[in-house]
Amino acid sequence: xxxAYRPLNDGTLAGVLAPLKEVSERLGGDFSxxxxxxxxxxxxxxxxxxxxxxxxxxxxxxxxxxxLVGDTWPLPLSRSxxxxxxxxxxxxxxxxxxxxxxxxxxxxxxxxxxxxxPHIIMRKGLIRGIEYPRFAGHIAEFMxxxxxxxxxxxxxxxxxxxxxxxxADNIEMCKITEDLVFTDPYRVAKxxxxxxxxLDDIAAEFRSDAPLKVLVQRRKLQFLTSAxxxxxxxxxxxxIMLTPEDMRVIDPEFAFMGPMGFDVGAVLGNLLIxxxxxxxxxxxxxxxxPYRHWLLVQIEQVWRQFAKRFRELWDQSKSxxxxxxxxxxxxxxxxxxxxEKDRFMRTLFVxxxxxxxxxxxxxxxxxxxxxxxxxxxxxxxxxxxxxKALTLARRLILEAERLSGITDVTSAxxxxxxxx
Amino acid sequence: xxxAYRPLNDGTLAGVLAPLKEVSERLGGDFSxxxxxxxxxxxxxxxxxxxxxxxxxxxxxxxxxxxLVGDTWPLPLSRSxxxxxxxxxxxxxxxxxxxxxxxxxxxxxxxxxxxxxPHIIMRKGLIRGIEYPRFAGHIAEFMxxxxxxxxxxxxxxxxxxxxxxxxADNIEMCKITEDLVFTDPYRVAKxxxxxxxxLDDIAAEFRSDAPLKVLVQRRKLQFLTSAxxxxxxxxxxxxIMLTPEDMRVIDPEFAFMGPMGFDVGAVLGNLLIxxxxxxxxxxxxxxxxPYRHWLLVQIEQVWRQFAKRFRELWDQSKSxxxxxxxxxxxxxxxxxxxxEKDRFMRTLFVxxxxxxxxxxxxxxxxxxxxxxxxxxxxxxxxxxxxxKALTLARRLILEAERLSGITDVTSAxxxxxxxx
Numbered sequence: 109x110x111x112a113y114r115p116l117n118d119g120t121l122a123g124v125l126a127p128l129k130e131v132s133e134r135l136g137g138d139f140s141x142x143x144x145x146x147x148x149x150x151x152x153x154x155x156x157x158x159x160x161x162x163x164x165x166x167x168x169x170x171x172x173x174x175x176l177v178g179d180t181w182p183l184p185l186s187r188s189x190x191x192x193x194x195x196x197x198x199x200x201x202x203x204x205x206x207x208x209x210x211x212x213x214x215x216x217x218x219x220x221x222x223x224x225x226p227h228i229i230m231r232k233g234l235i236r237g238i239e240y241p242r243f244a245g246h247i248a249e250f251m252x253x254x255x256x257x258x259x260x261x262x263x264x265x266x267x268x269x270x271x272x273x274x275x276a277d278n279i280e281m282c283k284i285t286e287d288l289v290f291t292d293p294y295r296v297a298k299x300x301x302x303x304x305x306x307l308d309d310i311a312a313e314f315r316s317d318a319p320l321k322v323l324v325q326r327r328k329l330q331f332l333t334s335a336x337x338x339x340x341x342x343x344x345x346x347x348i349m350l351t352p353e354d355m356r357v358i359d360p361e362f363a364f365m366g367p368m369g370f371d372v373g374a375v376l377g378n379l380l381i382x383x384x385x386x387x388x389x390x391x392x393x394x395x396x397x398p399y400r401h402w403l404l405v406q407i408e409q410v411w412r413q414f415a416k417r418f419r420e421l422w423d424q425s426k427s428x429x430x431x432x433x434x435x436x437x438x439x440x441x442x443x444x445x446x447x448e449k450d451r452f453m454r455t456l457f458v459x460x461x462x463x464x465x466x467x468x469x470x471x472x473x474x475x476x477x478x479x480x481x482x483x484x485x486x487x488x489x490x491x492x493x494x495x496k497a498l499t500l501a502r503r504l505i506l507e508a509e510r511l512s513g514i515t516d517v518t519s520a521x522x523x524x525x526x527x528x
Numbered sequence: 529x530x531x532a533y534r535p536l537n538d539g540t541l542a543g544v545l546a547p548l549k550e551v552s553e554r555l556g557g558d559f560s561x562x563x564x565x566x567x568x569x570x571x572x573x574x575x576x577x578x579x580x581x582x583x584x585x586x587x588x589x590x591x592x593x594x595x596l597v598g599d600t601w602p603l604p605l606s607r608s609x610x611x612x613x614x615x616x617x618x619x620x621x622x623x624x625x626x627x628x629x630x631x632x633x634x635x636x637x638x639x640x641x642x643x644x645x646p647h648i649i650m651r652k653g654l655i656r657g658i659e660y661p662r663f664a665g666h667i668a669e670f671m672x673x674x675x676x677x678x679x680x681x682x683x684x685x686x687x688x689x690x691x692x693x694x695x696a697d698n699i700e701m702c703k704i705t706e707d708l709v710f711t712d713p714y715r716v717a718k719x720x721x722x723x724x725x726x727l728d729d730i731a732a733e734f735r736s737d738a739p740l741k742v743l744v745q746r747r748k749l750q751f752l753t754s755a756x757x758x759x760x761x762x763x764x765x766x767x768i769m770l771t772p773e774d775m776r777v778i779d780p781e782f783a784f785m786g787p788m789g790f791d792v793g794a795v796l797g798n799l800l801i802x803x804x805x806x807x808x809x810x811x812x813x814x815x816x817x818p819y820r821h822w823l824l825v826q827i828e829q830v831w832r833q834f835a836k837r838f839r840e841l842w843d844q845s846k847s848x849x850x851x852x853x854x855x856x857x858x859x860x861x862x863x864x865x866x867x868e869k870d871r872f873m874r875t876l877f878v879x880x881x882x883x884x885x886x887x888x889x890x891x892x893x894x895x896x897x898x899x900x901x902x903x904x905x906x907x908x909x910x911x912x913x914x915x916k917a918l919t920l921a922r923r924l925i926l927e928a929e930r931l932s933g934i935t936d937v938t939s940a941x942x943x944x945x946x947x948x
Binding site: 260261265266268269270272273276277279282283286291294295316318319321322325326328329332333334335336429430431432434435436438440441443444445447448 | 680681685686688689690692693696697699702703706711714715736738739741742745746748749752753754755756849850851852854855856858860861863864865867868
C-alpha cells in the first residue's frame with residue numbers, strides 16, 4: 109500500500125491501521141471499536157495509543173517539524189526511517205529490552221509498536237522516588253550489547269562500513285545534538301533558557317569558561333568524526349520505560365555511527381540530574397536521602413555492569429576486524445591484549461563521564477530541559493539543584509581524565525550535593 | 529555514450545578516446561596517428577600513454593582484479609569511481625599538485641588525464657639520489673590543503689557527513705590496507721614475503737611482539753572508525769610525480785574518510801625507507817652520505833611545513849562545525865583555542881609517526897615491497913638496510929608518544945643507520 113505522507117489524527121489513524129493484519133489482530137474487534145488517543149509529550153513526534161477490545165498498540169508518527177518549537181523548525185521525516193533501522197538493529201542484539209515492532213510505513217513516517225504497560229517513563233519514576241532493582245543490569249546489558257555488537261571490535265570491516273553508510277545521512281538529527289548539546293549552551297543563543305535570574309551568573313560563567321569550552325568542542329569533534337558503534341544518540345531517562353521487572357529503550361531516531369561514550373554518558377548524566385533534583389522533590393528535608401543513596405549506587409552499578417558485560421562480549425567475540433583475536437593467542441599476546449582492553453575501557457570511561465557532564469549542562473542552560481528539574485515549582489529551589497548539577501557537570505568535564513573510577517564520580521556528586 | 533566494461537588494449541583504446549573532444553584536441557591529428565603504450569607498473573591497473581602529433585595523455589583503467597596477484601583476487605571497478613571522486617576533491621583545494629582530468633568513464637572505469645612530463649615517480653628519483661628542493665613545501669601544501677579542507681575543522685557537519693557517506697562504500701580498497709598494512713605482517717600469512725633467510729628471525733620477532741601488535745591494532749581500529757578527513761590513503765613516494773620544480777600526487781583510489789595521520793605517516797615512512805635504503809645504492813661506501821642528510825632534512829621540513837600550513841589554514845577558517853571560532857573570540861578563549869590547536873597538532877604528530885612505522889613494516893615484511901629496497905641486488909646488503917628500517921619502524925611505533933618532535937624521529941633514524 110503506497111501512502112502519501114499526511115499527519116494522522118484521532119480520526120484518520122484507525123483507517124490506516126485497519127488493513128494491517130498483525131495490528132488488527134492485536135487490537136481485536138472491528139476498527140470502528142478502536143479508540144485513538146494522542147499522548148505525545150516529546151519534542152518531535154505524534155504518539156497515539158490505539159486501543160481495541162483485545163489490546164493496545166502505540167503508533168508513532170514523525171512530524172515534518174520540531175514539535176517543541178513549531179513549524180518554523182523543519183525536520184525531515186527520514187528520522188522515522190533511522191528510528192526503525194536502529195530499533196531493528198537493537199532488537200537483533202537485545203530483543204527483550206525493546207518494544208516489539210508491528211509495522212513500519214516509510215511514506216507515513218509511522219512506526220506501530222508494542223504498547224508497554226504498566227511501564228512508565230523512567231524519568232517520571234525517578235521524580236516519584238521509585239526504586240528499580242533491575243534497571244542497572246538491564247541498561248548495562250542494553251548498552252553493552254548494542255554498542256559492542258555494532259562496533260568494529262565485533263564485526264568485519266565491510267559490515268562496519270555499510271553501517272556507517274546506512275546512518276551517515278541522518279544529518280539533521282545529529283545537527284540538533286551538535287547545536288543544542290555541544291554549542292548553544294556555550295554561547296548566547298536565542299533558544300537557550302535557564303532559571304532566571306538565579307542562573308544568570310553561572311550561565312555567563314560557562315559561556316566564558318575557555319577551558320570548559322575547549323573540552324566540549326573536543327568532544328564535538330569526536331561526535332562528528334568517531335564512528336565507533338551504532339549509538340542510540342538520545343539515551344536519557346525519558347527514552348527508557350520501566351517496571352520493577354522490565355526495561356525497554358525507545359525513541360532511537362538520533363541513532364548513527366558515533367562514539368560509544370555518548371550513550372553511556374547520557375545514562376550517567378541523566379541519573380546525576382535525577383540525583384541533584386531530589387532535594388526539590390523532598391516532602392521534608394532529607395526525606396529523599398535514602399533514594400539519593402540508591403541513585404548513586406545505580407550510577408556505580410550501571411558503569412560497572414556495563415564495563416563487565418562489554419568486556420565479556422569482547423572476550424567471547426572472534427569476528428571483529430579490529431584487534432583480531434588470532435593475533436593474540438600466545439601467552440604474552442593474550443596478556444598484552446587484556447591490558448589493551450583495560451585501556452580501551454578506561455578511555456571509554458573518560459569519554460562517558462565527559463559526555464555525561466556535557467549532557468547535564470545542555471539540560472539546564474540549553475533549549476530542552478528535563479522534568480526532574482522543571483517540575484520543581486519553587487524557582488529558588490530549582491536553581492539550587494541546577495547549580496549543584498552544573499557544578500558537578502563542569503567538574504566531570506574538566507577532571508574526567510583524573511578520575512580513578514566511577515566512585516570518584518559518585519563521591520564528587522555526594523560532596524557537591526551536600527553543600528549549602 | 530554508454531560503454532560496457534571491457535579491458536582496453538593498444539588496439540581498442542584509441543577508438544574509445546577518438547570521440548572525446550578535449551582528448552583528441554590535446555593529442556592532435558587523426559586517431560589513426562595515435563600511438564598507445566601500456567606502461568602500468570603498479571599493482572592494480574592498466575596505464576596507457578597515448579601520443580598524437582600534438583601531445584600525449586594518460587589513460588588509466590581499473591582491472592577487475594589485483595594485477596600484482598592475478599585474477600584470483602577480484603577487486604571492484606568502483607575504485608576508479610572513488611579515484612575520480614578524490615581527484616576532483618583534491619583538485620578543488622590544490623589544483624597545481626594534481627594531474628588535469630580530461631575525461632572519466634564510469635562504465636569503463638577509465639580516467640583520462642594529463643601526461644606528466646618530465647616528471648618521474650618520486651621513488652625512482654630517490655633511488656637515483658636526486659634532490660628535489662621544492663618537494664617538502666609542495667607535499668606539505670598538498671596534505672595541509674586536502675586534509676584540513678575536508679575535515680570537520682573546516683566544513684559544516686552536513687558536508688562532512690555527506691563526504692563520509694560518499695566514500696563509505698570504498699570497502700574493498702580499505703580492506704586491502706586493513707589486511708596488508710595492519711594485519712598480515714604480524715601473523716603467518718600466505719602473501720607475506722621478505723628477504724630470506726636474513727629477515728626470518730626479525731619477521732618471527734615481529735609476529736610475536738605483543739606490545740607492537742597491540743599498538744598496531746589500536747591504529748587499525750582508528751583506521752576503521754576515525755572519519756577525520758578525506759585521505760589519499762596510499763600516499764607513498766610511488767604516488768608522487770616530481771620534477772625539481774613541480775609535484776603532482778596521483779592514484780588516490782584508496783581514498784576515504786579516515787585518519788589524517790595515515791597520509792602524513794605514509795610520506796614520512798616512505799622517506800625513511802628511502803633513507804635506510806641509500807646504503808644499498810652507494811657506488812662507494814659513504815657516497816650517499818650527503819643525500820642521506822638531505823633526506824632527513826626533507827623529513828623534518830615535510831612535518832614542519834605541513835604543521836605550519838595546517839595551522840595557518842585552521843586560523844583562517846571560520847566555516848567548520850568543530851571548534852566553532854565564534855566560541856573563542858575573547859582573549860582567554862583565543863588563548864585556550866591556540867593551546868588546543870597545538871594539542872591537536874601534537875596528536876596528529878604522534879598519529880603520523882606511528883602510521884609511518886606501520887607503513888615501513890608492511891613494505892618489508894608484507895606483500896607489497898618498494899623499489900628502494902627491492903632494487904638492491906645483493907640480498908645481504910638489502911637485508912642490512914631492511915633490518916635498520918624495521919628497527920626504526922618498531923621504535924617509532926613503540927615510542928611515538930615519547931618523541932618530543934620530528935627531530936627525535938630523524939635522530940633515531942641517523943643513530944640506527946650509523947650502526948654496523
